[in-house]
Amino acid sequence: MVGPDKAAAVAEMSDQFTRSAGAVLTEYRGLSVQQLQELRRVLGDDATYTIVKNTLTRIAARDAGVDGLDELLVGPSAIAFITGDPVLAAKGLRDFARLHQPLVIKGGVLDGRPVGAAEISRMADLESREVLLARLAGALQASLQNAAYMFNAPLAQAARVLGALRSRLEDQDGVNDPAAPDPAAPEAAVAEAAVAEAAVAEAAAPEAGTETGSEPARPTTDQDDSAPV
Numbered sequence: 006m007v008g009p010d011k012a013a014a015v016a017e018m019s020d021q022f023t024r025s026a027g028a029v030l031t032e033y034r035g036l037s038v039q040q041l042q043e044l045r046r047v048l049g050d051d052a053t054y055t056i057v058k059n060t061l062t063r064i065a066a067r068d069a070g071v072d073g074l075d076e077l078l079v080g081p082s083a084i085a086f087i088t089g090d091p092v093l094a095a096k097g098l099r100d101f102a103r104l105h106q107p108l109v110i111k112g113g114v115l116d117g118r119p120v121g122a123a124e125i126s127r128m129a130d131l132e133s134r135e136v137l138l139a140r141l142a143g144a145l146q147a148s149l150q151n152a153a154y155m156f157n158a159p160l161a162q163a164a165r166v167l168g169a170l171r172s173r174l175e176d177q178d179g180v181n182d183p184a185a186p187d188p189a190a191p192e193a194a195v196a197e198a199a200v201a202e203a204a205v206a207e208a209a210a211p212e213a214g215t216e217t218g219s220e221p222a223r224p225t226t227d228q229d230d231s232a233p234v
Contacts, residue, residue, distance in 0.1 A: 015065045018057065022069035025086040027115035029098055029125060030074060034081040035107025044108070047097045051089030057082055073119025077111045084113075091115060095129035 022028060033041065033056065045054050059078035066074050087094045102108040112121045120128075 011061060015061050015068065018062060018065035019068040021053075021055075021086045022066060022071050022114075025088055027087040027091055027094075027113060027120075028071075028074075029085040029087070029094070029113035030077045030111045031083050031085065031098065032080055032109040032111060033083045033107065036105060040105055040107075044097075044101050044105075047101055048085060048094060049089075049097075051091075051097065052085040052087045052094040054083060054085045057084050071114050071117065073112070073114060077113075087115075092128055092131050095125050099126055099129040 029052075036044070041054070041056075048054055059082055062078055062082065062084070063075055066072075085094060085098060098108070098110055102110055110122045110125055112119065113125065114120065115128075
């Protein structure tokens with residue numbers, strides 16, 4: 006049974022467990038007050054760093070339905086309640102622990118699931134949500150630019166592409182089909198027909214100065230046959 010003051014602290018901590026995306030339990034023994042303030046500045050809006058009592062924390066976690074912290078609540082404890090990007094919060098804690106060895110990351114919970122110190126370290130190696138969104142936006146912008154270029158391409162260019170594709174398909178059909186006619190055959194047939202037609206026309210034409218079916222013309226004279234020679 007806890008007193009009114011402790012009950013209020015438990016209720017507030019339980020509310021933090023409920024509203025936070027996760028919580029990272031650490032040991033802070035050996036850190037100065039100045040270093041603790043520096044850690045809070047490093048975490049910024051991504052987490053709130055609070056020194057807690059182990060007994061009250063167990064009760065608050067149980068009230069919030071959070072499991073997996075009991076065995077970690079040993080020695081001086083402080084909790085980073087994640088209120089922003091979990092990746093950035095993990096990066097801040099990991100980097101600060103590298104520079105200040107008294108800070109020890111024990112483990113925690115993320116989205117109601119217990120996580121160990123190794124998993125938190127791996128999460129710190131991931132790209133932040135802002136970086137991933139920026140990369141996604143860049144990829145989408147590039148795709149939209151490519152689509153706009155295709156839609157705005159001149160019709161003549163599209164016609165040339167379609168014509169080339171059609172010619173290529175026709176060439177492939179001609180090569181693959183053994184019975185396909187020779188492309189030069191129609192032109193040769195036309196030339197032969199023209200020659201034959203010219204020969205027939207030349208044979209049927211009459212000679213110059215003659216008419217078909219008429220006798221040779223008699224010479225004419227202006228003298229009268231009855232006139233004496």
